[in-house]
Amino acid sequence: MLRIYNTLTRKVEEFQTLEPGKVKMYVCGVTVYNDAHVGHAMSAIVFDVIRRYLMYRGYEVRFVRNYTDVDDKIIRRAHELGEDPHRLAERYIQSFEEDMAALNVLPPTAAPRATQTMDKIIEMVQGLIERGYAYAPGNGDVYFRVSKDEDYGKLSGRRLEEMMAGARIEVGEMKEHPMDFALWKAAKPGEPAWDSPWGKGRPGWHIECSAMNLAELGEQIDIHGGGNDLIFPHHENEIAQSESFTGKPFARYWVHNGMLQLSGEKMSKSLGNIIPIKEFLRQREADVMRMLILNSSYRAPLAFNDEVLDAAEKSLERLRSGLKPALPGANGLSTENAQALSAQAEATRQAFCEAMDDDFNTPLALAALHDLVRAINTARDQGATDAQLAPAQAVLRELTGVLGLRLEKVSRHSDAAPFVDLLLQVRNELRKQKNWALSDLIRDRLKELGVTVEDTREGSTWHW
């Protein structure tokens, strides 16, 4: 039985879907005014792993991730660059999708955009006004009336009275209550604008997610995800809008990932300490990022630095070692040892699922995989043939695949393989003649070209 930590109740709960066998899942995407950074990658990977595991468990998952393609920051940036805001947004949507593909994050079932959900947004705002949850003071803005919503604050665990201190009203706003927030914002001259019953304007910060949920997934969903910095005010406001509009509980499970920490601080645009995904991928493989994330609980803050990245890289290499072929001259496992290997494969699959069932405990799941790798490597050392290794290696591929790891390196050098083979044949003759100087030279030079040679008594193997 799968159990998930729910931010709404602050407890680990049994996972039960609204509809048997089906999961409706919404994750807050990005505001597209810049290249995505590794913090976005963390969130994307966390929810990708959750989605993949749900699929592995047999659920049909409908996964929606939105694009915020109109807001103040996009408009400001477009103005700075002298670019049309819509084109700017489009450009960064493309960039984001490239990054996600490179990170092996599965494409969402649907990727709605705020600008394409305008009818639904206006419908919701209007509905909220009719039900008394919102008001249009006449300046072209529409605000949500927090005092009308008795359980406002239930997700973030705050009360309205406590929030008063930090609240402030901007110049030009006409709010009844400082914590009221904009559902619709009047457009200033030159800004992107849509017609509405309240004049030309654009949606507020939170309503688009409520509207897109309604449009893509319906009134109620199973899982709502995002970074834990979105709990307040974004998700709090989303709940307020959605539940006030439909009168029904919105999301059953609220799931939030912890923040990436750069030198002890959260990585964020306002702090300026961001590392774009594209820059990261120039330095390291995508799977290194994924390994780093899998190595700790998705809810905890995650330190991001060269030291932990190096460790993640090595740990990934170790998982890969399990997929290496049999040794040259392998003459088969004893029945006893063969049984031990298949027993470990089965034990690992079970341990993996138990770990993942416990609120996606990926560090524990990885530990199970490392146990399997050790068993495979031991079997190989004991003389297992490729055929004998294959079933356990298939389990390793299956489970790492659930985590979204690609153990097989994508190699563009495959054309060169026959030549490396030839070179090693010649080198093997040199070794038989004990010409160590020349055979070591070949090994060193190949290493410089990215080919690692490993010798055994029976012969040599190599890999990129």
Next chain:
RNA sequence: GGCGUCGUGGCCAAGUGGCAAGGCAAGGGUCUGCAAAACCCUGAUCACGGGUUCAAAUCCCGUCGACGCCUCCA
């Protein structure tokens, strides 16, 4: 100030009442012409101080420290 999360070996990290997973690094060993890989072995009074319990890393109280949110943020 309010709300919340957390402090486990050199580093990352699981475990949340019953002998402290796993990875990285380090040291020793097996194998090897050497190297690499692989395998084996070695290590923690669980921030500190009280308390509850037959039993506490795990529960309670206090202290210190770190981080997040309260303003756009994955």
